[in-house]
Amino acid sequence: MTALAGLLAQILNGIQYGLLLFLISSGLTLIFGVMGVINLAHGSLFMIGAYLAYVIASVTGSLWLALPAAILGGVLFGALLERGLFRRFRAREHLDQVLLTFALILLFEEARAALLDNQFHSVPVPAILDFSVPVIGGFAYSAYRLAVLVICLGVAGLMVLFVERTKIGSAIRAAAEKPEMVDLLGIDAGRIHTLVFAAGTALAMLAGALAAPLQSVYPGMGDGFLILSFIVVVIGGLGSIAGAFWSALLIGLIDTLGKAYVPQAAGIAVCALMAVVLLWRPTGLFSRA
Template identity: 45%
Template sequence: MSLALLIEQFLNGLQLGVMLFLIAAGLTLIFGVMGLINLAHGSLYMVGAFACAAVAAATGSFWLGLVASLAAAAAAGALMEVAIIRRLYARDHLDQVLATFALILIFSEGTRWLFGSFPLYLDIPPLLQGAVALPGGGQYPLYRLAIIGVGVLVAIGLYLLIGRTRLGMRIRAGESDREMIAALGIDIRSLYTIVFAFGAALAGLAGALVGALQSVQVGMGEPALILAFVVIVIGGIGSIKGALIGAILVGLVDTMGRFLLPKALALMMPATQAGPVGAALASMLIYIVMALILAFRPSGLFSARA
């Protein structure tokens, strides 16, 4: 095993973690502030990917597609909140789950009706094509490094937004005592719509960025949603810091597990068996980590409600 290959897999895990953070950050904001379980958050990720692919194909510009992904996901999120989600805040979590699951089906069939059943493809913009040399002689795609950089910038921006701005103060107050800030004259409905649209835009951004690494297709949001829920459970509901740490942990554990476990098992069993067994164990690894963390910290690593 070479040093360059190990660094490459580590960076792959970091890049996966950053993508999960972009999805989980919006999800944990929505859950933390509104107390809403939104199963349709993965559909907003899909909306961003399709909007980026469609606009990039029509204009030839990935950057216009990226802007379109943010606008389309935020608009879809705001419309969803005003038309449907607003009626679910005071309802039982089971009602929220059933309603947002229905939204998954609506988004999936609506997207299939608009774009068809065949996948779309995004090209990496020329500015971010190529590779960067790694220690040990390997190379790593520049686009993946750019995704890591975007994730870092978003994390810093969220920290400043939540901790240093008036909107962030209102978001934190809404998370702590929504009745009190409503009594102080703050329009809680508008605040909820802004938070929901902002979380949707982050999911759309993640979908647009990952669309250049894989095909853009109907149903792509559900696997990402499952991992995002694992991230916020590990990091702590309502905590942006927890979402970041949890996402990086999940990304590294999943990627390094899939890379190292088959090699480790090959030392104890035939290589023909080590591959399938290692892959099966690696797919369970993040859930094992989640169970262990919850056993000792039931509220997650950095729960905002702790």
């Protein structure tokens, strides 16, 4: 029974981790799909969100303020980055994009070290959610983790509604599928780019803020998420929100269960899965091509 309860907990952890991965990789997939920009610094945005949560939680004593702050800050920061820097790199070669965003990783890490420190920090779970919910037969699960699950699902739902049902959403989909279409339709492509980049940044920072109480906040914490969310994008297919959703859940489960039961093989297993998908469908499982 304890083994079963443990498995159930790990499955829930995997789903919750997968949903966080979805928040990160949905931005990544849209940014590449719409703008054609490879952003290796996307994991650093996650790290910045987590540190923002840490700072706000230790100043105000509450994590709740950090969530809107991460979203608002992310929108502003993302818009600034797109207007100031990424816009110029849209037409550049991959080599330039890779190096530019690698430089941003280094600069963000250095800025973090200069403004704060290089220590590990823990962020307390909000007091209202600091209890366990009994699930079945004496097995209880952290209320905060359940809340993260619900918030992520809510954000995912809102995003799907926005992308599938609104006019701007359909322009984004058009831009992701055929960038030249957007110009033909008379839509301001520049504004779409700023919007997508700002939204992607906000999602990554929100994911960081949500993840802060779940794991320690530490330098380079975005690196693992970066690799995994790129794998999610590759498996899901570029520019596909639905693909990102299902493959994020898959990767979240494999990585979490792998780390729990075969810790030595977890990292390799995820990469091996990607290798299989590339062999079978080189453009991802959910791409239409």
